[in-house]
Amino acid sequence: MAARSRGYFSACIGASNDCDLLARCACFVGRAVQFVSEPYPIFGYRFYKHFPDNGGGSDAHGPAYRTPKSSLTFFPLRAYHADRRACPRGAANPIRRAGYDHETEDANEPSLRGTPRVQVPIGQRKTIDFGAPCRTLAPMNADDRLIEDAAAYARDQMGPLAPSHGWDHVERVERLAARIASLEGANLFIVRLAAYLHDIARVIEDSSGGKICHAEAGSAMALEFLRGRGLDETRARHVADCILSHRFRNDHAPRTIEAKCLYDADKLDSIGAVGIGRAFLFAGEVNARLHNPDVEILSTTAYSGEDTAYREYMVKLQFVRERMQTAEGARVAGERHDYMVGFFSRLTAETRGEA
Ligand SMILES: [Fe+2]
Ligand SMILES: [Fe+2]
Structure with a gap:
């Protein structure tokens, strides 16, 4: 034909x-x-x-x-x-x-x-x-197909999530993780698979009231999924290990360069302009106020009306840049951090009628 x-x-x-x-x-x-x-x-x-x-x-x-x-x-x-x-x-x-x-x-x-x-x-x-415009015409290989399947699987798992932690976040993380991986010489296949699958258990964590860690549960789910798709045990475990160590607060530190790329990309998505946007998105999801610079932040509680974007910045986001694992992650984090500092300073000034 x-x-x-x-x-x-x-x-x-x-x-x-x-x-x-x-x-x-x-x-x-x-x-x-x-x-x-x-x-x-x-x-x-x-x-x-x-x-x-x-x-x-x-x-x-x-x-x-x-x-x-x-x-x-x-x-x-x-x-x-x-x-x-x-x-x-x-x-x-x-x-x-x-x-x-x-x-x-x-x-x-x-x-x-x-x-x-x-x-x-x-x-x-x-x-x-086709002429010049058409670039590489190589057919999709088995690895590419697995990545596509993993993305579709992850997207299904994450369907019920609120926008601040939904599929858009995963797509951003995948793009950024892949870029960092390219610069760091990491295995792109492992990084991309791990990025797509890293939050597949977030729904489970939410429905358990936080008792189940989505990094631990997601790591096990990803391992099962990848084994079921015929991925060799070594690479499947490598992906699962990246997922296990991607979280901000748990005992599993990222050890491999692939895990570090995922970790950095995931954390970077919580700071900078995107991080600010997500923080306000989350604040809207819990009916929090626009801004609360005059309250004692450490005395406020999560998921309350005081769980503002500013609270998130004060208790978590301002410390993210110190935790970067790769050189590129640290560079991007520095830029994003400075942007956040300027933004919240301006926000405070405007809400006080000073700007
Ligand atoms: Fe996560
Ligand atoms: Fe994430």
Whole structure:
């Protein structure tokens, strides 16, 4: 049906196999996780429009598959699987999301400007030149697929969480941990898996009233998940160890460079502009006040109306920079710390009518 050499996709769409191609491309649009493991990737292009709108996308078993078409149209698309951070949404599974809402992003993608859409009539063979814009076209390997699966599993586990500790936090931690890992020479596979899985037991901790430590429970859950997915014992335990030691308050200090990357990224997400935002988000979740610089912070209690962003800063956030484990973590923490100091100083001045 299709053959690929670097930079080209050759499509032969005939009466006998167009359903096959439609099915594959429907997978690309609707269920990309399955598609990206196919040996005939059409990464770099996506196609739609010939699919009827069946409410959110086409499916290999939906109307698109069964409806005869006269042609298929391929639209330029970045090779998301090869460099998932290229996805502006930063999604854990960007291809899955890309199926529906990236037309504007494609049009705005500078590297793709001028890349033509290509229409392939059914029954004809056509070779599409990807040209320069399309980068690495290597298919997703087993490690990549496991990371995608882990992200999907973690996202499911974290669904009920409030926004201050929800999935957005995990995505930020994964991005930052991966960047720190690259600079520190850490194993990116271990770090990314650990980052996605590090808070999977937070719901359990919350529902236990804090009696169960989410780092300990999450480490065990991650080990079980990774073993179930066939990851070798050494790497599975390494990931579990990173998760066990990621918490701010427990006895398990991060020992490996991978654990330190995760630890730093997780803590860094609690300071700086993001940390301030999360602190106010949490304060809103517990109906706390906007600011309380004139009360004795140490006499206030958590989850009360005095559990403000400022309280969080005073009891925890201002000390985070002292705990960084990596050089890059320490550098970023210094910048974020200074930003917080300036912010809360300004907040106090404004609430007192002094600025
Ligand atoms: Fe955590
Ligand atoms: Fe976390």
